[in-house]
Amino acid sequence: MTDIMIVDDQEIVRDGLKMILSLYEEIHVIGEAENGEQLLRLLESRQPDCVLMDIRMPVMDGIEATKAVKERYPGVNVIILTTFDEDEYIFGGLKYGASGYILKDSSSKEIIKSIKAACDGNLLLNPQVSSRVVQALHAVNTATAEEQTVEQKLADFLTPREIEVAKLIMEGKTNKAISSDLYLTEGTVKNYVSHILDKLELNSRTELVVYLQNK
Structure with missing residues (x-):
């Protein structure tokens, strides 16, 4: 309930x-x-x-x-x-x-x-x-110089796969949708999300979106 x-x-x-x-x-x-x-x-x-x-x-x-x-x-x-x-x-x-x-x-x-x-x-x-x-967070499928800067900054903390997961979170996708897009199990996606939040010292997916917005 x-x-x-x-x-x-x-x-x-x-x-x-x-x-x-x-x-x-x-x-x-x-x-x-x-x-x-x-x-x-x-x-x-x-x-x-x-x-x-x-x-x-x-x-x-x-x-x-x-x-x-x-x-x-x-x-x-x-x-x-x-x-x-x-x-x-x-x-x-x-x-x-x-x-x-x-x-x-x-x-x-x-x-x-x-x-x-x-x-x-x-x-x-x-x-x-x-x-x-x-759009406001600079859509990841548009290879602009500004977006590349964001990726470069994330690369200092995250692995390439974690960056992929972070991008999809930024689009508002659920763990299930991310698992489908990246051909991973939901459990694996959850682990990636936990690792991303830990590395960036954030507490939630919402904080991650705001963090990426300000990058």
């Missing part, structure tokens, strides 16, 4: 998400809030596996709330769920530890997939968002 909290200032949105999630027996909504401050009060008594977090809310918005949640409850996953896909929100959420970013008009299957990915420690981005992230 996966425990979920929903944070959105619009009751109709919260009700819609609860209806969608109620179709899945493995998902249990244990709380809802209208803004970040209400969420933090809820978390004092009970922590879910994952929070579905709106971005634009009064009192405390989703970016600020994500930062507070990850500082106080690092084991709680946060998925940013919004109609807005501006870069400032994407990178703000990722910077503070969000595990995923999907749009509110995503299908129920996409929302469930995102929740499962977050709980498995994967970073999952909506395809539209992923495209913007890859």
Whole structure:
């Protein structure tokens, strides 16, 4: 059973998400809030596996709330769920530890997939968002001088295979997708991810994406 909290200032949105999630027996909504401050009060008594977090809310918005949640409850996953896909929100959420970013008009299957990915420690981005992230981080299939500089810097710390895995993580791919692309087992991919994070002294895939962004 996966425990979920929903944070959105619009009751109709919260009700819609609860209806969608109620179709899945493995998902249990244990709380809802209208803004970040209400969420933090809820978390004092009970922590879910994952929070579905709106971005634009009064009192405390989703970016600020994500930062507070990850500082106080690092084991709680946060998925940013919004109609807005501006870069400032994407990178703000990722910077503070969000595990995923999907749009509110995503299908129920996409929302469930995102929740499962977050709980498995994967970073999952909506395809539209992923495209913007890859462009902003200098897509690895474009051999620009700037990108080569990033690779050269990574080469000081990582093996060629680890760099390949890091590139695919940067694209928002899950361990399963990476294993398929590189013809490796998921267990091997997990080991590579652990080695990459250890070598770069990072704690999560999200931190890795932000790290690569700033390279």
